[in-house]
Amino acid sequence: MDPRLSETEQAFRDIVRAEVSSIGMTADDIDQGVTTAANAIACLATAEFLGIYTPEAHGGCGGGPVELALVSEEIGATSATVGVVAVGHMVSSFLLDALGSPDQKQNWFPVAVDGTTLFALVLDCGDSLLESPGCGVSGKKEAGGLYLDGKARAVTGLTLSGCLIVPVKVGDALLLAIVEADRDGVTIGVEESQLGLNGAGQASVEFSGVQVPSGSILSGGNVVEALRMADDLFRIGHAGLCVGIGRAALETSIAYLSRADGALCREQSVQWMLADMATETEASRLLTWYAASRTGPDEMREAAAMARLLAADGAVRASRSAVQIFGISGNKRGSGIERLYRDAKAMELHHGAVEVQQLAVAGELLPDLVKDPP
Amino acid sequence: MLGSKSGEMNWNLTDDQKMVRDMVREFVVAEVAPNAADWDRDKYFPGEVFEELGKLGLFGMVVDEEYGGAGLDRIGYCLVLEELARGDASTCVAISVTNSLFCAPLQRYGTSEQKERFLRPCVNGEWLGAFCLSEPGAGSDAAALSTIARREGDDFLLNGSKAWVTNGAVCGAMLVFAVTDPESSRNRVTAFVIPADHPGVSIAREEDKLGIRSSRTNQVALDDCRIPSEWVLGEEGKGLAIALNSLDGGRAGIAAQAVGIGHAALVFTLDYVREREAFGGPIGRFGGLQGKLATMAAHIRAARLLYLRAAWLRDNGEPDTMAASCAKLFASEMANWVSYQAVQMHGGYGYVTDYPVERLYRDARVTTIYEGTSEIQRLVIARQVTAGLG
Numbered sequence: 021m022d023p024r025l026s027e028t029e030q031a032f033r034d035i036v037r038a039e040v041s042s043i044g045m046t047a048d049d050i051d052q053g054v055t056t057a058a059n060a061i062a063c064l065a066t067a068e069f070l071g072i073y074t075p076e077a078h079g080g081c082g083g084g085p086v087e088l089a090l091v092s093e094e095i096g097a098t099s100a101t102v103g104v105v106a107v108g109h110m111v112s113s114f115l116l117d118a119l120g121s122p123d124q125k126q127n128w129f130p131v132a133v134d135g136t137t138l139f140a141l142v143l144d145c146g147d148s149l150l151e152s153p154g155c156g157v158s159g160k161k162e163a164g165g166l167y168l169d170g171k172a173r174a175v176t177g178l179t180l181s182g183c184l185i186v187p188v189k190v191g192d193a194l195l196l197a198i199v200e201a202d203r204d205g206v207t208i209g210v211e212e213s214q215l216g217l218n219g220a221g222q223a224s225v226e227f228s229g230v231q232v233p234s235g236s237i238l239s240g241g242n243v244v245e246a247l248r249m250a251d252d253l254f255r256i257g258h259a260g261l262c263v264g265i266g267r268a269a270l271e272t273s274i275a276y277l278s279r280a281d282g283a284l285c286r287e288q289s290v291q292w293m294l295a296d297m298a299t300e301t302e303a304s305r306l307l308t309w310y311a312a313s314r315t316g317p318d319e320m321r322e323a324a325a326m327a328r329l330l331a332a333d334g335a336v337r338a339s340r341s342a343v344q345i346f347g348i349s350g351n352k353r354g355s356g357i358e359r360l361y362r363d364a365k366a367m368e369l370h371h372g373a374v375e376v377q378q379l380a381v382a383g384e385l386l387p388d389l390v391k392d393p394p
Numbered sequence: 395m396l397g398s399k400s401g402e403m404n405w406n407l408t409d410d411q412k413m414v415r416d417m418v419r420e421f422v423v424a425e426v427a428p429n430a431a432d433w434d435r436d437k438y439f440p441g442e443v444f445e446e447l448g449k450l451g452l453f454g455m456v457v458d459e460e461y462g463g464a465g466l467d468r469i470g471y472c473l474v475l476e477e478l479a480r481g482d483a484s485t486c487v488a489i490s491v492t493n494s495l496f497c498a499p500l501q502r503y504g505t506s507e508q509k510e511r512f513l514r515p516c517v518n519g520e521w522l523g524a525f526c527l528s529e530p531g532a533g534s535d536a537a538a539l540s541t542i543a544r545r546e547g548d549d550f551l552l553n554g555s556k557a558w559v560t561n562g563a564v565c566g567a568m569l570v571f572a573v574t575d576p577e578s579s580r581n582r583v584t585a586f587v588i589p590a591d592h593p594g595v596s597i598a599r600e601e602d603k604l605g606i607r608s609s610r611t612n613q614v615a616l617d618d619c620r621i622p623s624e625w626v627l628g629e630e631g632k633g634l635a636i637a638l639n640s641l642d643g644g645r646a647g648i649a650a651q652a653v654g655i656g657h658a659a660l661v662f663t664l665d666y667v668r669e670r671e672a673f674g675g676p677i678g679r680f681g682g683l684q685g686k687l688a689t690m691a692a693h694i695r696a697a698r699l700l701y702l703r704a705a706w707l708r709d710n711g712e713p714d715t716m717a718a719s720c721a722k723l724f725a726s727e728m729a730n731w732v733s734y735q736a737v738q739m740h741g742g743y744g745y746v747t748d749y750p751v752e753r754l755y756r757d758a759r760v761t762t763i764y765e766g767t768s769e770i771q772r773l774v775i776a777r778q779v780t781a782g783l784g
Contacts, residue, residue, distance in 0.1 A: 021411075021469060022404045023703045029403070086403055270779070278783050285783045291776030292769075298779050299720040306699040307692070313403040326692035379681070381688035385664060389678040 023306070029086060036094040039067040047099035050219035051359050057219050058180055060102040061109075064095070065135025073110040073253075075117055078129035085312035085320070088253060089260040093305070096264020097271075100363040101220045103264065104370060105138070105177040107257035111250050112139035112185050118246040119196060119238035128183070128198065140181035141250075142172050142199075142225060143371075157227055159188040159197070165234050166190070166197060168205075168227040176370070179211045180221035185238070187247070194247075196238040205230035216359075216366030249317065254371050255324035259308040262331035265364050266301035269335070269342035270294065272357060276346055293341040301338060304331035318384070325380035332374060335364035405702070407469070414466060415473040419480075421450065427481035433608035434484065434753050439564055440608065447489065448519020456493045457501055461509050462517040468643075468705035472650035476698070479654025480661075483757035484609040486651045487764075488522055491560040494644035495765075496523025496569055499636055500587060503628035512567050512587050521566020524590070526556035526614055527637050533558070534770050536571075536637060539583060541616060543572035550574070550586065550626070552619040555598065558764070562612025563597045565590050569640075570616065571633045581631030586621060594619025605756035643708060644765050645718035649701035649725035652761040656694045656729045659736035659754045663687065666740055666749070683739055690732045697725035716778040723771035726761035733758040 025033060043060045050057050064070050072087050074080020081087065088110060095103040113132050116125060116139075131137035142157065157170035168188060178184070184199045184206075199206060209224040273294065277285040284290055307330055311323035339360040343350040350357040368374050383390040407415070425443055433440055447453070455471050457463025466474075471493060478486035500513050500523075515521045532538040541554025552572050559568070567589050574584040588595060599613035628636050664687065667678030677683060700721035707714035733755040737744035744751045762768045 021406060021408070021702065021706055023699070023706055025403065274779060274783070277780065282783065285776075285780050288773075291780070292772045294779050295723070295772035295775035298716075298775050299724050302717075302720050303696040303700055303724050306703060307696045309403055310405055310695075310699055313405060323695070325688075326695055329689060330692045330696055375681070375685060378685035378688035381691055382684035385687055385691055386668070386678050386684065389668065389676060390684055 033090045036091050040094050040098050043102055044098035048354050048356055050101050057102050057105055062135055064106055070135050071133035073113045074129055074133050078125055079133045085256050088257050089308050089312040092257045092260025093264040096261030097268040100261050100265055101217050103261040104217055104220050108141050108177045109139045111253050112141055114253055115246055115250055119241045121240050137182040138180055139183050140177035142175050142184050142186040157186055157188050159190040166232040168230040171226040173224040174222055175225055177221045178208055178223040178225055194243050197232045198236040203230055216362035252320050252324040255328040256312050259327040259331040262335040262367050263305045263308055265335040265360050266338040269338040269360050270297040273342045273345045297338040297341055300334035304334040322384040325377045329377040332368045339364040411470040414470050418474045418477040422477050422481035426485055430482035437607045439610055452489050453492050453519050454497055454517035456498050457513055457517050461513050468708045472646050472701050472705045475647050475650040476654040479651040480658045483655050484606040487606055487609050488561050490647045491525055492523040494647045495525035495640050498643050499640045503636055515566050522561045522564055524559050524561040524565040524568035526559050526568050526570040528558045530557045539573055541572040543574045548623050549620050552616040554616050556614040559612045559614045561610055562614050563610045571637050575631055583633035584630045585627040585633035585636045586625050587627050588621055605759050641765055642715055642718055645722040646701045646704040648765045649721035652725035652729035653697045655754050655758045656732040659733040659751055660690050662751050663736040663739050686735055693728045697728045700724050719771040719774040723768055729758040729761050
């Protein structure tokens, strides 16, 4: 056993940490709509982080779940809003790799890696991938390709993305279509204002007879299996974001205490909050790393859901304590602290709410009693 | 390129670690778990089972092979404690104290003569060890000890009273911490190793406890207990550091014990919610219970990873104070919460002794108290994260 990051992983994490620190400067502006997340996403692209899950042969980093967990924690510690968009993009890259044809990979990976085209997965951000596959989008095969009709609400990253990956039901089959956001028949709604994760480009989308050429259908593998893995990667990525929020809550609190009267950090009520924040964040981090390092799909499924479950709860608790430590100044919009709290709460709902994660774990514990575990 | 698909992070156990875990699991399933309820009811210390545990080498797991011990690493040791606690937390604590609070400090600080005399019997399964730090008036505040060891020539004369001594009445020898220099703030306390049947040592009281009832917890009286200076462990005046280091090392073990309790509570509850029917079917089909069970499982898994990490750090000579405290805090609070939920899901049956979760609930309670309360763990962690502030 060696539960440490390897030297390569540590070096990788350090690079990510240094590169994403500038995103933190704009996190509150993104949250408040002063600026969009586009610039932050461009920073990630420049630093090559958008290609974490893209094979090296296609210009990416060829990373795996551990790298996804590491980069997610770092982005989550600066801006969870940017994080959920980036994780959606990275998981899209995974799907492109798993299901795309050589030509599709040749076409799409370069723009996915350099960030000129951001990918969004079209599913209600409250759902997991397999919970409601298709999200109400159906397709008909006719001459000229596939025609899509239907809509999805609350899709993350939608207003920022140039390309959508759409789960489509065609009869009983499920397939994935790549649809350019500006294609005829695609109507993207206005970005929604939310409690947390503001600025993540969340909006609704409607498809009205959208034509998708056959070259844009991802059908080079087992779609359900790939979506299952993508779900686990979402869980690991989002667990990493939550660990990042928890870490930011702790580190920001310690920095605040270092500037405040020394008596404050000698207060036991404050010390105990710090201790719980540190402990729960570490527990979530280890569980996330553990999940990311599983090699068997079933093992990863259970561990990823556990990590997601624990990390979201830990992030809410840690950020709530951080607001408390800051006192009334932590309640002020733009302080950065209350944003952590709102973002953490939103993470309990995002892409598979806490209850969905619980069902996924329960499905492993009680497979005979849990119906159709997600 | 910045990264590569690593797969380098390794949570896998070694063959040796798996072997010792499986051996103990087999023994616990056959000899310990089936009897735990009876031992708890009767407050019976199962000496005959401890004889077998001693033969398996579990009294000297952490002792170097040079002294006949198993030389087990800390990870393997913690795995054994988890297995024991799954069957019976009382049995677990007796083994835990012997290894982490008696053998480990003797191994680290003892002279070769002390090791031959006091470690060998542990290794041979002849006796258990005890750790006498707390007193009726000094628990978490270990520096406030009042037991006095007065030097008289080549001897020390000990007088005082030690409280909450696990294995007090069933041990062969004990570590005793006493004040040798009342005027000093830094070198006030010295550690001694003393045979349990030495003149002047007596068992003053048997505690009647909420949980871990089949383990022995005693008050130990030291009345004009004269011992030779050869029984000083480590340097004179450095006893508090020995005590705190030993407790640091023991925390991952108590975390493992708590994980064992939590794991057992979850397993019994999974069985129960499959069998118990209400409103036309097993209660395990209800989403509310499923959600609770999932959260229990996640907390147990996280607690296990925390203790494994702390144990790994100690095995590799890395600082483990914070990791061990995090593990102890998280795991012991987890065990209390998980066993509470287990009782709740059993309903009335969880409240009576017919089902094991009632015992687990009581057994879990002490894990947030002994070897450093949760409050002390929080102080330790907070000091680590705010080092240099204030």
